[in-house]
Amino acid sequence: MNENFYNLEYLPKMHRIGKVIGVLAVVASFMPALCLGLVYGLWPDWAALGTAALTAVSSFGVLWFVEPLSYYPVVGPMGTYMAFVSGNISNMRIPCASMAQVAAEVEPGTEKGSIVATIGMGVSIVINTLVLSFGVIAGQAILSALPAAVNTALSNYLLPALFGALIVQFGLKAKGHTLVMLAVGCFMYIAVGKSPLGINLFGWLSGASNYLPTLVCVFVSIGIMMVTSKKKAKA
Amino acid sequence: MDALQIANSLPMWIACGVAVVLVIAQALIFVKKAIDAAPQVGVTKEQVNKAIKSSALTSIGPSIVVLSGMLSLLVTVGGPMGWMRLSFIGSVMFESIAAGIGTGSVGVQLGVDELTPLALTMAVWTMILGSVGWIIFSTFAADKMDKIQAKLAGSNPAGLTIISSGAIIGVFAAMCGQKLVMVDKTALATVLGGVCMFAMMTLTKNEKFAKLREWNLTIAMLVAVVLTAII
Structure with a gap:
């Protein structure tokens, strides 16, 4: 055990590596576009691209800032570097990092928790990439081999079932708080117009349904936790 | 081409x-x-x-x-x-x-x-x-x-744990909320996922089934998917 190791050696080194890889990732993401241009002479119609990019940015640009801010308290600094290069954050990175912490019996937000979450997230990235690489080679053959009913069941019900199971795993320790947060979650998704009720209180905020509920839930949940723990500490 | x-x-x-x-x-x-x-x-x-x-x-x-x-x-x-x-x-x-x-x-x-x-x-x-x-x-x-x-x-050493734990519940509450308000089969899958997980956690508290504990999530998820598809 070395008390200062984590803050003085580990973190600064990981921040450096994370930043270098982040810059490389930006460069790597342009490779297919450059390949089309340099190998096949296919360049975009720049004026049309301006419009297309503007449309994409106005639907997703807010997410560039809101998602890292919302997920940071869950995944920490190292998780942030990894999660945003690899994507699939809420459906895979966060569940894997959190379940790794449960299995190793470490608390989130601690040094141990951060190390374990980094391992968990890294393993999930390797597995996800292997599954996709296998899938792209085997291609359509896999899915067409499955009966249609199995296919619908997997692609529609697996993630909801995962989220339901996860909220129980992490919510049982704070039942009252979790029930309140579930109510907040449902309320927010009704308010952004995702329910069959068709109410939309945020129609004026472009793309709000993509980020607003998660943002509100994360910070309301942190806020309530901090206030109640202060009250408990005083009592 | x-x-x-x-x-x-x-x-x-x-x-x-x-x-x-x-x-x-x-x-x-x-x-x-x-x-x-x-x-x-x-x-x-x-x-x-x-x-x-x-x-x-x-x-x-x-x-x-x-x-x-x-x-x-x-x-x-x-x-x-x-x-x-x-x-x-x-x-x-x-x-x-x-x-x-x-x-x-x-x-x-x-x-x-x-x-x-x-x-x-x-x-x-x-x-x-x-x-x-x-x-x-x-x-x-x-x-x-x-x-x-x-x-x-702040100076509270438990502060970071409180923030992270709160954030985890917040994220998953939002994910569940998104599915629940649909009031369709995806909502049902969410509820069944939770119910099956609760059952698995209760069952594996018993030391006899302790070995199954790391499979809790996988089993709960699969059972919930199958039940949702059948209902």
């Missing part, structure tokens, strides 16, 4: 492969460094192994869902782009919308009209420009958010 031949050509596989290799390299480097650091902060080898196993088990289900999303992208923008975009930065929802915006800007409806080489180029560029901000912001803000969070937690 037609657009899909270009989209599935060897140079495209190589260009897209660079990003996939980078993602794997990053994961391996981070895991290696974290494992090296583990003994220094008091994480035992046994805990490391448990973390690896649990994460591997947890990733399988969601990976299959991403895979089925990728197959729909394969048909529209070709194998290499589908493979790269879902291993790298993206999510299924973002990629198909961005690709659609790109092809739409030159009058080609994705998945309806025949893909032209120009439409393919527009889709590729739009997917890149629409997503590169995620990496740029998160890469350069990661250490700054660290400092803000430390300030928020």
